[in-house]
Amino acid sequence: MTTPSTPPATDRTAVPLAGAAGLDPYDAVLLFSFGGPNGPDDVLPFLRNVTAGKNIPDARLAEVAEHYHHFGGRSPINEQNLALRAAVQAELSSRGLDVPVVWGNRNWEPYTRDALAEAYAAGARRAVALVTSAYSSYSGCRQYRENLWTALGDLAGQVGAPEGSHPLVVDKVRSYFNHPGFVRANVDAVVEAYAGVAADAAWPRLVFVTHSIPDTMEEASVVAGASYREQHLDVARTVAAAASQRLGRTVEWDLAFCSRSGPPSQPWLEPDVNDHLAVLAAAGTTSVVLSPVGFVSDHMEVAFDLDTEALETAQELGMTAVRADSVGVRDAFVSGLVDLLLERAAIARADDAGLPRPAQATTGELPAFRSVCAPGCCRMRAGEDSGRLAACSTDPAS
Numbered sequence: 001m002t003t004p005s006t007p008p009a010t011d012r013t014a015v016p017l018a019g020a021a022g023l024d025p026y027d028a029v030l031l032f033s034f035g036g037p038n039g040p041d042d043v044l045p046f047l048r049n050v051t052a053g054k055n056i057p058d059a060r061l062a063e064v065a066e067h068y069h070h071f072g073g074r075s076p077i078n079e080q081n082l083a084l085r086a087a088v089q090a091e092l093s094s095r096g097l098d099v100p101v102v103w104g105n106r107n108w109e110p111y112t113r114d115a116l117a118e119a120y121a122a123g124a125r126r127a128v129a130l131v132t133s134a135y136s137s138y139s140g141c142r143q144y145r146e147n148l149w150t151a152l153g154d155l156a157g158q159v160g161a162p163e164g165s166h167p168l169v170v171d172k173v174r175s176y177f178n179h180p181g182f183v184r185a186n187v188d189a190v191v192e193a194y195a196g197v198a199a200d201a202a203w204p205r206l207v208f209v210t211h212s213i214p215d216t217m218e219e220a221s222v223v224a225g226a227s228y229r230e231q232h233l234d235v236a237r238t239v240a241a242a243a244s245q246r247l248g249r250t251v252e253w254d255l256a257f258c259s260r261s262g263p264p265s266q267p268w269l270e271p272d273v274n275d276h277l278a279v280l281a282a283a284g285t286t287s288v289v290l291s292p293v294g295f296v297s298d299h300m301e302v303a304f305d306l307d308t309e310a311l312e313t314a315q316e317l318g319m320t321a322v323r324a325d326s327v328g329v330r331d332a333f334v335s336g337l338v339d340l341l342l343e344r345a346a347i348a349r350a351d352d353a354g355l356p357r358p359a360q361a362t363t364g365e366l367p368a369f370r371s372v373c374a375p376g377c378c379r380m381r382a383g384e385d386s387g388r389l390a391a392c393s394t395d396p397a398s
Contacts (some may be wrong), residue, residue, distance in 0.1 A: 015318055022097050025352065028124035029092070030115055030170065032144060033132040035105025036068075036075025036300065042108065043068045045258075051105040062397050064261070067304045077299035080328065081105075081132065082298065087238050087329040088130070091338045092215010104151070106144060106219040112151035117158060120168050124321045125222070129172040129392070130337060132296050135181055136175040136369055137213055137221040137228040142378035145172070145390035153389060171348060172392045173340040174371040175223070175361070177231050183363045185327035186235070186240040186293055193289045193324035194247055201320045204287040205252050205280060206243070207273065208236045209310075210294020212257035212299060216266040220382040223374075226366050229255070229269060253281075258305040273306070274313045281317040288314065291324040296333070298326050344371055 023029075037046040038398075047061040068075060081103055089101045093197065104115025129148065133140040139182055152166040161167040176182050182382035190206065197204055210232050213221075213241055221228040222236035233257055240253045256273040257315055271279070273290070290310060292302045327333040343360055350357045373393040378383070389395065 008394075015195045018031030020348060021345070021351075022333060023092075023099050024129070025126050025348055026128045026171075026341075026345055027099065028119040028122070028127040029088065029099055029101045029341060030112075030119065030123060030127050030129040030303045031081065031088065031103045031132070032103055032112065032129045032148070033081050033103070033105050033117075034299075035076065036077040036109075037108060038067065038074055038078060040073030044075050044392055046108050051115075067300060071300075072306060075300050077297065079110075080299060081299040083329050084132070084334070086357055087334045088337055091291065093335050095338065097338075101338065102127075104154070108280045112147055113154040113158075116151055116155045116168055116170070119157060120159065125170060126169045126171075128341055129170055130341065131172060134177040134296060135210075135231050135294065136177075136223045136378055138217050138378050138380045139213060139349060140228070140378075141175060141209075141373070142380075142390055145373065145392050146388045148172075148391040149389045154180075171344060172371060173262055173337075173344045175339055175369045176276060176336070177235050178362045178364045178366050178368070179336050179340060180361050181332050181334075182327060183235060183238055183242075184294075185322075185330040185333035185336070186239045186291065187246070188330060188332060189325040189327065190239060190243045190251075191246050192290065192293050193291070193322050196285065196322055197289070198320065202285075202287040203249065203319070204289045204322065205254070205285050206240055206289050207276065207280075208232065208239075208253060208291045209258055209273050209306060210253045210255070210262040210292075212269045212272070215261065215269065216335065216381040218269055218383075220379040223369050224367050224375065231366065232294060234364045234366045239291070258299045258310070261377060264331075273310050277310065277313050277317060279320075279321065281319055287320040289322050292326045295326050297328050346373060386395060 037043045042062060043065045047064055066282065085101050087105045092099055102115040102119045104110055104112040105113060110170065131144050148170060152170065153169065156165060156167055159167050213228060218228050236253060236255055240251045244251045254276065256271050256276040257269045258273045260268040260272065290306055292306060295302055309322050346358045362368050375395050377393065
């Protein structure tokens with residue numbers, strides 16, 4: 001794809017959200033992530049957690065485990081989450097907001113239930129969750145909300161709450177792929193990557209990369225008229241247009257995918273980034289910048305699938321390849337996350353008082369997504385109910 005010459009969409013910036021109210025009614029923030037192994041002995045149990053209920057044999061998991069053993073059996077995601085937690089806490093403090101940030105994971109220690117117990121023991125009774133996934137799909141949104149529902153039930157059992165009640169209320173911020181902070185941080189990373197290309201190299205093509213998902217999950221991921229793929233395309237257009245302006249030269253771009261799994265008979269989103277690099281090379285492209293726009297940090301999918309496999313593929317094809325940073329703990333991203341927390345708090349106050357909700361800041365063509373998900377939102381397959389309740393939703397019993 002070629003970036004149009006028109007400027008990027010203007011940020012639809014929200015009205016001021018904080019004021020004296022700050023993060024009220026929230027008294028804790030949950031940094032809610034995927035999790036990863038801390039050492040070689042953790043790898044197989046971690047992968048069993050990730051694939052629970054999918055009947056994947058250990059022999060297949062052992063193949064995936066090699067990705068982790070390539071890095072000593074330790075995922076970089078945990079240290080990156082600790083850094084993000086510290087950065088969000090510091091940004092809150094810099095704005096005079098004295099609210100604790102706890103960290104919990106779906107698939108490894110510290111688990112979600114442990115983080116909720118920590119917040120509850122510290123006196124929290126209403127928290128707001130910040131998921132380390134910017135996009136909306138089953139694996140990026142609903143699966144977290146299902147895990148949160150289960151963890152809240154576990155907490156109720158720990159503290160002796162009445163059956164069916166949750167002693168800690170947890171809301172979440174919206175999917176933030178089109179929030180100005182996330183987009184701006186990706187623009188900065190892409191521009192810096194282009195600056196790192198050797199002067200004698202050809203002008204690079206920009207390849208945005210995200211995690212592939214099954215076609216059936218893609219079909220069920222539509223929110224506000226936009227599927228998982230279309231959410232990425234909206235971000236890609238905006239980032240590429242802004243980068244073109246700053247670089248003073250048009251950036252041509254594509255969207256590719258990585259990290260597919262499952263049986264070969266099951267269609268997943270394509271093209272795979274390695275296959276796409278081969279197509280580009282055959283068409284005469286000699287230089288690329290890879291932007292991991294689908295990820296918020298340089299965890300295993302970036303460290304192995306891009307920094308190891310894709311860069312090796314580019315080298316074999318005789319291509320110059322530079323990998324842009326993920327948003328990580330960039331100032332624009334961290335500041336944007338705190339803006340999202342304040343936005344969610346303002347929405348909660350408006351809802352509690354029966355008042356109109358405030359405007360929400362977006363960049364690109366798509367609207368702000370809901371922070372309270374619609375019934376049946378983001379199923380694994382269209383029309384299929386997993387039978388699992390999910391928090392932060394208008395589904396019955398949520």
